[in-house]
Amino acid sequence: MSGTRREVPNDPGRAGRILDAALDVVADVGVHRTTHRRIAARAEVPLGSVTYYFNGMDDLLAQAFGRLADTMSVLYRRTLADAASPAEAEDAVVELICGPAYATTREVTLLFEMYAYANHHPEVGVTMRAWLLRSRESLGLHFPEPTCRALDALVEGWPMHRAFDDAPLDRALVAATVHAVVTGLGTSGGGGPSGGAA
Numbered sequence: 001m002s003g004t005r006r007e008v009p010n011d012p013g014r015a016g017r018i019l020d021a022a023l024d025v026v027a028d029v030g031v032h033r034t035t036h037r038r039i040a041a042r043a044e045v046p047l048g049s050v051t052y053y054f055n056g057m058d059d060l061l062a063q064a065f066g067r068l069a070d071t072m073s074v075l076y077r078r079t080l081a082d083a084a085s086p087a088e089a090e091d092a093v094v095e096l097i098c099g100p101a102y103a104t105t106r107e108v109t110l111l112f113e114m115y116a117y118a119n120h121h122p123e124v125g126v127t128m129r130a131w132l133l134r135s136r137e138s139l140g141l142h143f144p145e146p147t148c149r150a151l152d153a154l155v156e157g158w159p160m161h162r163a164f165d166d167a168p169l170d171r172a173l174v175a176a177t178v179h180a181v182v183t184g185l186g187t188s189g190g191g192g193p194s195g196g197a198a
Contacts, residue, residue: 011045014043014045014049014053015053015054016067017043017044017045018039018040018043018045018049018050018053018054018060019060019063019064019067020043020064020067021039021040021042021043022034022039022042022060022061022064023064023065023067023068023110024042025038025039025042026061026064026110026113027106027109027110027113030113031061031113031116031117034057034061036050036051036057036060039060058121058123061117061121061124062121062123062124062127065110065114065117065118065124065127066124066127068107068110068114069114069127069128069130069131069134072102072103072107072131073131073134073135073138075101075102076096076102076134076135076138076155077134077138079092079095079096079101079102080092080093080096080138080139080141080142081138081141083141083142086142086182089141089142089143090175090178090179090182091175092142093139093151093154093155093178094171094174094175094178096155097154097155097158097159097169097174097178098169098171098174102155103155103159105163108159108160108162108163109163111156111160112160112163114128115128132152135152135155135156136148136149136152139151139152143182144185144186146185147181147182147185147186150181150185151178151181151182154174154177154178154181158174
């Protein structure tokens with residue numbers, strides 16, 4: 001079939017493209033400048049589609065940020081699940097902080113916007129809390145709960161600091177910090193391949 005997406009009457013992927021477009025717009029101009037028109041243009045859909053699939057901008061942004069949290073949580077989990085030893089688990093945490101796949105520049109920008117938006121929108125606050133729990137559960141494959149809390153703060157916070165730092169992350173410093181947290185808080189209290197809950 002020829003033509004643009006605007007001409008496709010049955011487009012099951014349209015809602016997802018609108019959500020992805022909303023995240024792109026937020027990353028580009030911020031929540032405060034995000035409009036239905038900008039999102040429709042980025043998604044290459046008629047303006048009416050945006051209001052057809054979503055009950056206003058708050059609903060659209062809540063679902064878009066939920067999509068972001070889900071996507072990042074899957075990668076977070078996969079990175080940790082692949083670790084088969086305590087050393088590999090620490091390396092996985094370092095990779096989440098320093099690697100190119102998790103917390104990209106775009107995603108860090110979206111995290112800033114999401115945190116600010118969640119302050120005034122309870123539904124997104126619920127998404128944020130659920131995301132924190134999912135991250136800690138993933139870390140719990142290898143580490144006890146207090147260590148999970150500390151490591152998750154590093155994983156979320158260090159890339160956000162990097163956004164305003166002129167220098168790239170020092171991977172050796174990050175690795176030494178992760179190791180200090182793990183050894184300082186201890187590794188008792190779990191099962192799994194490297195000491196966490198299976």
